[in-house]
Amino acid sequence: MKQTLKALIQQAVVSLKDEGVLDQAVIANIVIERARDSSHGDFASNLALSLAKSAKINPLILAQKIIEALPDNDAVIKVEIAGPGFINFFIDPNRSYQIVSQIHQQGSQFGLSKVGGGKKIQVEFVSANPTGPLHVGHGRGAAYGSAVASLLEAIGFEVHREYYVNDAGRQMDILATSIWLRYLEECGEVVVFPNNGYRGEYVREIAWKLHDKVQNEYRHPAELVLEDIPADEAQGGDKEVHIDALIGRTKVLLGTTQYRDIFQAGLNAILDDIKVDLNEFGIDYKHWFSERKLMEEGAIETALNLLEAGGYLYKKEGATWFKSTQLGDDKDRVVVRDNGQSTYFASDIAYHMNKLDRGFDQIINIWGADHHGYIPRINAALLALGGDAKKLKVLLVQFAVLYRGDDKVPMSTRSGEFVTLRQLRGEVGKDAARFFYLMRRSDQHMDFDLKLATAKTNENPVFYVQYAHARICSVLRQLDEKNLERDLNLGMKSLKLLTASYEVILLNSLSRYPELLEKAALNYEPHQLIHYLRALANDFHTYYNAHQFLVDNVSLRNARLNLITAIKQVLSNGLTLLGIHSPEAM
RNA sequence: GCGUUUGUAGCUCAGCUGGAUAGAGCAUCGGCCUUCUAAGCCGAGGGUCGCAGGUUCGAGUCCUGCCAAGCGUACCA
Numbered sequence: 001m002k003q004t005l006k007a008l009i010q011q012a013v014v015s016l017k018d019e020g021v022l023d024q025a026v027i028a029n030i031v032i033e034r035a036r037d038s039s040h041g042d043f044a045s046n047l048a049l050s051l052a053k054s055a056k057i058n059p060l061i062l063a064q065k066i067i068e069a070l071p072d073n074d075a076v077i078k079v080e081i082a083g084p085g086f087i088n089f090f091i092d093p094n095r096s097y098q099i100v101s102q103i104h105q106q107g108s109q110f111g112l113s114k115v116g117g118g119k120k121i122q123v124e125f126v127s128a129n130p131t132g133p134l135h136v137g138h139g140r141g142a143a144y145g146s147a148v149a150s151l152l153e154a155i156g157f158e159v160h161r162e163y164y165v166n167d168a169g170r171q172m173d174i175l176a177t178s179i180w181l182r183y184l185e186e187c188g189e190v191v192v193f194p195n196n197g198y199r200g201e202y203v204r205e206i207a208w209k210l211h212d213k214v215q216n217e218y219r220h221p222a223e224l225v226l227e228d229i230p231a232d233e234a235q236g237g238d239k240e241v242h243i244d245a246l247i248g249r250t251k252v253l254l255g256t257t258q259y260r261d262i263f264q265a266g267l268n269a270i271l272d273d274i275k276v277d278l279n280e281f282g283i284d285y286k287h288w289f290s291e292r293k294l295m296e297e298g299a300i301e302t303a304l305n306l307l308e309a310g311g312y313l314y315k316k317e318g319a320t321w322f323k324s325t326q327l328g329d330d331k332d333r334v335v336v337r338d339n340g341q342s343t344y345f346a347s348d349i350a351y352h353m354n355k356l357d358r359g360f361d362q363i364i365n366i367w368g369a370d371h372h373g374y375i376p377r378i379n380a381a382l383l384a385l386g387g388d389a390k391k392l393k394v395l396l397v398q399f400a401v402l403y404r405g406d407d408k409v410p411m412s413t414r415s416g417e418f419v420t421l422r423q424l425r426g427e428v429g430k431d432a433a434r435f436f437y438l439m440r441r442s443d444q445h446m447d448f449d450l451k452l453a454t455a456k457t458n459e460n461p462v463f464y465v466q467y468a469h470a471r472i473c474s475v476l477r478q479l480d481e482k483n484l485e486r487d488l489n490l491g492m493k494s495l496k497l498l499t500a501s502y503e504v505i506l507l508n509s510l511s512r513y514p515e516l517l518e519k520a521a522l523n524y525e526p527h528q529l530i531h532y533l534r535a536l537a538n539d540f541h542t543y544y545n546a547h548q549f550l551v552d553n554v555s556l557r558n559a560r561l562n563l564i565t566a567i568k569q570v571l572s573n574g575l576t577l578l579g580i581h582s583p584e585a586m
Numbered sequence: 587g588c589g590u591u592u593g594u595a596g597c598u599c600a601g602c603u604g605g606a607u608a609g610a611g612c613a614u615c616g617g618c619c620u621u622c623u624a625a626g627c628c629g630a631g632g633g634u635c636g637c638a639g640g641u642u643c644g645a646g647u648c649c650u651g652c653c654a655a656g657c658g659u660a661c662c663a
Contacts, residue, residue, distance in 0.1 A: 344663050
């Protein structure tokens with residue numbers, strides 16, 4: 001309908017131009033909006049207002065001229081000028097009934113479109129280091145990333161979901177060393193656990209399993225392990241220097257094979273856990289991209305060589321630096337540390353180069369908001385490598401602060417005490433977790449109230465939408481129990497009987513779904529869909545309380561049944577996209 | 587300090603990319619179950635859209651300056 005009106009106005013503008021009333025240009029920005037107030041009709045355009053200045057015509061007069069030039073159309077029954085010069089369109093109510101049969105015909109496909117044109121978009125999200133279980137912060141990224149991916153898919157993009165596994169690099173070495181130290185404790189050695197080590201209970205569990213498997217085979221005396229190791233932070237030293245020395249010692253004492261064994265045991269245990277966790281949260285990745293593989297293929301060297309060839313690298317104080325300041329960054333960045341190890345940033349450059357090489361039309365990274373300072377340097381790297389930096393879009397997700405009622409839930413990664421995604425799912429369930437995560441704009445801080453998410457009362461917004469769906473299912477069950485016939489065709493023929501104000505509102509809400517979906521997807525804003533679903537559920541609940549559906553009048557009954565099953569379909573389509581279940585009964 | 591994000595009802599947040607009288611949920615108060623699920627519905631109260639300027643037919647939305655908060659500013663990831 002919007003498109004139709006747009007075309008009509010376009011024609012009007014063209015003819016006004018021919019008459020010399022309007023200058024050239026201007027056609028591009030014709031905006032049709034849904035009227036907020038029904039007294040303003042169904043759709044409105046502010047064209048006359050926006051053109052008035054450049055055309056040097058009073059907006060009211062211009063609006064009148066546009067209306068006069070407007071071609072006839074069956075659907076438009078009235079056009080009005082209102083306020084300072086808005087053009088309001090009133091649509092033939094009979095048109096609005098079409099949406100019901102359209103929804104029934106298209107079913108789960110209703111709302112999907114092809115505006116994406118099959119373009120390939122990669123969405124990379126979560127990508128937490130496999131050094132521990134996912135916590136609630138990752139959960140928000142997971143819910144958001146998967147919702148964005150689903151939305152883009154729904155409007156016709158070819159979406160590639162990817163998790164970048166940091167299975168190489170220093171953090172993994174710290175994990176392997178942490179596991180070994182816990183293993184040594186298990187063997188009976190007394191070691192001081194490093195400040196920078198991974199202290200979580202899961203590290204001990206991996207160490208126990210290792211001990212069960214190899215017994216004391218990997219044991220070395222604690223004195224030997226700690227001999228000449230620089231002091232840790234707690235002893236007045238530098239924790240980074242300390243841990244790096246410990247890693248080195250671990251590698252020397254264990255040798256390549258044994259070290260690799262521990263490293264791999266840790267990686268496998270944690271990555272498997274993450275995979276199961278995300279799968280249970282309703283997320284399926286197409287690709288778990290391994291950083292180590294990237295390194296083994298020499299991609300980092302290749303990337304650094306390219307930067308070198310472009311004159312973007314220099315040496316300072318033993319390290320290799322990238323001149324990112326030349327391309328918009330605040331300061332230059334280290335790519336190879338003075339100890340010869342390449343940085344995370346170097347891997348990331350290689351990874352993003354790889355992404356571009358794979359031919360995606362767009363690349364979306366979903367990052368924690370604390371990484372926002374990282375964006376300029378990645379952009380700089382892409383530019384330096386001659387890539388199309390515009391293809392990269394970074395979406396930021398703010399942290400969620402957990403509350404239980406009024407009390408803030410303490411979270412501290414350092415001590416290993418944090419609420420995991422798995423605990424959250426266990427406490428509030430997948431549906432509530434996803435709904436709450438998606439309820440707010442992703443780039444806003446959010447308070448996540450565990451008590452509210454678990455509440456089975458009207459305080460809880462999750463159930464509100466699901467309840468609408470379940471209620472409709474219940475009506476259909478009642479139909480059966482009362483031995484009433486359902487006649488779909490009769491219902492469709494009788495849709496004109498749906499003239500109650502609540503019914504008109506619902507028809508309008510339903511027809512908004514496809515355009516809302518498109519907008520939510522293109523703006524990467526799943527919360528818009530949540531808000532829509534809440535509003536639709538609200539419209540339905542109001543209708544439910546105001547009117548009986550299973551009435552004696554067969555035509556009216558079937559018309560209403562067709563309307564509410566259309567609502568059920570849209571609720572279900574929307575919830576499914578967000579990875580939330582649509583219950584038949586509650 | 588610099589960069590960046592944010593500031594809307596008592597609380598948590600929307601606000602359709604500059605439109606018409608600023609909206610929800612929760613909380614508070616008052617109504618609605620012998621009829622399809624009351625996890626629901628209806629109604630009421632509650633606002634200097636951080637402050638001050640500016641841009642224009644029109645500003646919560648755009649620009650500038652203050653004030654306040656979060657994040658970033660590593661040879662960590």
